[in-house]
Amino acid sequence: MKLTGNTVFITGGGSGIGRALAEALHQRGNKIIIAGRRRAQLDEVVAANPGIDAVELDVANPASIEAVAADLIARYPTLNVLFNNAGVMLMDNAAGVMDEKTLQTHIAINLLGPIRLTSALIEHLKQQKQATLLYNTSTLAFTPLAPFAVYSATKAALHSFVMSQRFLLRDTSVKVQEIAPPWVATGLVGDANDPRAMRLDHFVEGTLAALETDAEEVLVDEALVYRNNPGPKEHAFVTELNTFMTKELAAA
Numbered sequence: 692m693k694l695t696g697n698t699v700f701i702t703g704g705g706s707g708i709g710r711a712l713a714e715a716l717h718q719r720g721n722k723i724i725i726a727g728r729r730r731a732q733l734d735e736v737v738a739a740n741p742g743i744d745a746v747e748l749d750v751a752n753p754a755s756i757e758a759v760a761a762d763l764i765a766r767y768p769t770l771n772v773l774f775n776n777a778g779v780m781l782m783d784n785a786a787g788v789m790d791e792k793t794l795q796t797h798i799a800i801n802l803l804g805p806i807r808l809t810s811a812l813i814e815h816l817k818q819q820k821q822a823t824l825l826y827n828t829s830t831l832a833f834t835p836l837a838p839f840a841v842y843s844a845t846k847a848a849l850h851s852f853v854m855s856q857r858f859l860l861r862d863t864s865v866k867v868q869e870i871a872p873p874w875v876a877t878g879l880v881g882d883a884n885d886p887r888a889m890r891l892d893h894f895v896e897g898t899l900a901a902l903e904t905d906a907e908e909v910l911v912d913e914a915l916v917y918r919n920n921p922g923p924k925e926h927a928f929v930t931e932l933n934t935f936m937t938k939e940l941a942a943a
């Protein structure tokens with residue numbers, strides 16, 4: 692996508708990757724509207740970046756999505772980029788009894804949320820001369836991390852949905868791009884300053900460069916080993932990664 696002159700709506704823009712990309716795109720001359728559940732987080736970003744607007748949104752709530760989408764279309768008629776970025780990552784136990792709340796929360800926020808929000812805005816986006824639907828999945832969509840089995844599965848499902856949608860929109864003004872981050876230092880899970888994670892500023896730099904190429908998949912170099920995994924050897928690689936990560940998590 693072009694990186695200037697857009698009107699961009701970013702879910703989960705109050706923290707982490709969403710905030711960092713919101714600020715970077717704001718500095719490049721885009722109108723940015725961020726969304727999330729926590730007002731204080733949104734207010735902090737707005738205060739630090741005059742010109743960014745914010746709205747409260749719970750992507751797990753269809754009524755909240757409908758109300759926010761109607762408000763956006765009325766207030767920002769030039770809205771042409773939707774960045775489905777909001778997500779949660781909670782531990783589960785795929786080898787035991789699954790906690791129902793963890794299951795429902797992941798599916799509502801990580802999978803149904805982006806699908807519903809896109810559905811609420813898609814006809815508006817089609818009317819724009821150039822529009823982009825941007826999704827934040829994960830490298831775990833391609834190589835699951837066992838203690839986060841449901842999280843990984845929601846991202847794999849979203850990746851699949853995105854491919855179908857891209858095909859169906861191929862002759863419209865709406866392009867579909869998927870960002871699949873590796874482990875990036877944010878507050879999503881664990882320590883936001885974990886030195887084993889990719890630095891957020893490095894991730895944003897690499898992501899903007901890839902976004903601008905119009906690539907269907909926006910991948911930083913650190914993501915490639917996980918993205919390139921699927922194929923006949925995927926089971927061995929999943930075992931290798933999870934054996935390593937189980938030791939790392941136990942040592943942490």
Ligand SMILES: NC(=O)c1ccc[n+]([C@@H]2O[C@H](COP(=O)([O-])OP(=O)(O)OC[C@H]3O[C@@H](n4cnc5c(N)ncnc54)[C@H](OP(=O)(O)O)[C@@H]3O)[C@@H](O)[C@H]2O)c1
Nearest residue numbers: 703706707708727728729749750777778829874875877879
């Ligand atoms: N960091 C990584 O290593 C990594 C790797 C791969 C993919 N990702 C993906 O990147 C995206 C952003 O994560 P992050 O790393 O930047 O972590 P983060 O700082 O925790 O950001 C997640 C954002 O999602 C918002 N959110 C969560 N539930 C929501 C809901 N029901 N409605 C609206 N907003 C909601 C949160 O805001 P509120 O709590 O205020 O609602 C928060 O701003 C996620 O989709 C994540 O899966 C991250």
